Amino acid sequence: MPTRTFSFGLWTLMNAGADPFGAPTRAPLDALHAISGLAAHSVGAFELHAEDLIPSGSSGAERDRMIREARARMADTGIVCDACGSSLFTEPVFKDGALVSNEARVRSLALARYKDAIDVGHLLGAPLFNIWGGRDGSEVEASRSPIEALKRLRDAFNNLADYIARQGYAMRLSIEPKPNEPRGDLYISTVGHALGFIATLEHPDRVGVVPELAHAAMAGLNPAHEVAHALYAGKLFGLHLNAQRPLRFDQDLRFGGAGLKDSFFVVKLLEDENWPLPRTFDAHPYRTTDEQGVWSFVQGCIRAYEVLADKVAQFNADAEVRTLLAEIREWDHTAETGSVSPHRGFAYERLDHLVFEILTGTRVH
Numbered sequence: 001m002p003t004r005t006f007s008f009g010l011w012t013l014m015n016a017g018a019d020p021f022g023a024p025t026r027a028p029l030d031a032l033h034a035i036s037g038l039a040a041h042s043v044g045a046f047e048l049h050a051e052d053l054i055p056s057g058s059s060g061a062e063r064d065r066m067i068r069e070a071r072a073r074m075a076d077t078g079i080v081c082d083a084c085g086s087s088l089f090t091e092p093v094f095k096d097g098a099l100v101s102n103e104a105r106v107r108s109l110a111l112a113r114y115k116d117a118i119d120v121g122h123l124l125g126a127p128l129f130n131i132w133g134g135r136d137g138s139e140v141e142a143s144r145s146p147i148e149a150l151k152r153l154r155d156a157f158n159n160l161a162d163y164i165a166r167q168g169y170a171m172r173l174s175i176e177p178k179p180n181e182p183r184g185d186l187y188i189s190t191v192g193h194a195l196g197f198i199a200t201l202e203h204p205d206r207v208g209v210v211p212e213l214a215h216a217a218m219a220g221l222n223p224a225h226e227v228a229h230a231l232y233a234g235k236l237f238g239l240h241l242n243a244q245r246p247l248r249f250d251q252d253l254r255f256g257g258a259g260l261k262d263s264f265f266v267v268k269l270l271e272d273e274n275w276p277l278p279r280t281f282d283a284h285p286y287r288t289t290d291e292q293g294v295w296s297f298v299q300g301c302i303r304a305y306e307v308l309a310d311k312v313a314q315f316n317a318d319a320e321v322r323t324l325l326a327e328i329r330e331w332d333h334t335a336e337t338g339s340v341s342p343h344r345g346f347a348y349e350r351l352d353h354l355v356f357e358i359l360t361g362t363r364v365h
């Protein structure tokens, strides 16, 4: 089996089952337990918000102790940190935005907090600082020009990229787009928005995208196409795998929990393109899950990816699939002039059905 690194957001395991309508249903795992539990389940990397490890408001001495403990846990188990971020979106002071707030003092505070989190990421060896600006949006459109919001975001990303360079950190920046939730509308909604925005920065090469499958589905988009745009642009700096029924609130379902065919084509893209970075899961164990079930959730995400990767290999090796794809490639080599028949049939019914048979394990040779 090819070696690929799997990763989980620590917050996915620390999630205690609360939702907007209901209280927690299980005891939250602490960050160190989550790190060693992941390592014990052969997970090679983790991602975190700095605050998952160091609650906001901790003293400098507490921060240093927690970083020391996390590093020791990482050294003991061999697990690495593949990305860091910050959960500013949870804090009331950022309720009208962190980087886009109409209050200059709030924007300065957000920048300072992101820099603190960047330092934490550096100390944990994270090669990426990923920003999901969950409050950088609006409900009241009249409250802020979207152009002003984009300029504030631009200035902030330039400032953070500059900070990383001046500190000499070996770390890239990324943007995780999402169309909405918790804000009514977020300003950087899809991979396309992120790529367009990154091109306006001082050093576009330092900033990439972390698409999330659920976020693409929330916008009604094809997740494989979202990921493909990031890959095509050389900007796929990370990826959040999960599942989601389209056009709904953010469900963050276990990878494999919905959208089987969409998930298959995302895995196919990553495997066919030999994408080298960790496959990170960002989903929530169901609210009905207990502490023990959280580890079934971990195993389920990984196994779903591995099963789909096997299906990709089966698809790519299938003789009938190969014949059909060879015919399609052949059309590309026919002379570019001459008459074109609108009545020509394409064997796509069969090709698509073969995907169904392979995915359902019903392919008979």
Ligand code: XLS
Pocket (backbone or CB within 6 Å): 049, 085, 086, 087, 132, 176, 178, 212, 240, 250, 282
């Ligand atoms: C929320 C996001 C969030 C980020 C990390 O919808 O997916 O979990 O990945 O801040």
Ligand code: MG
Pocket (backbone or CB within 6 Å): 132, 176, 212, 240, 282
């Ligand atoms: Mg995410």
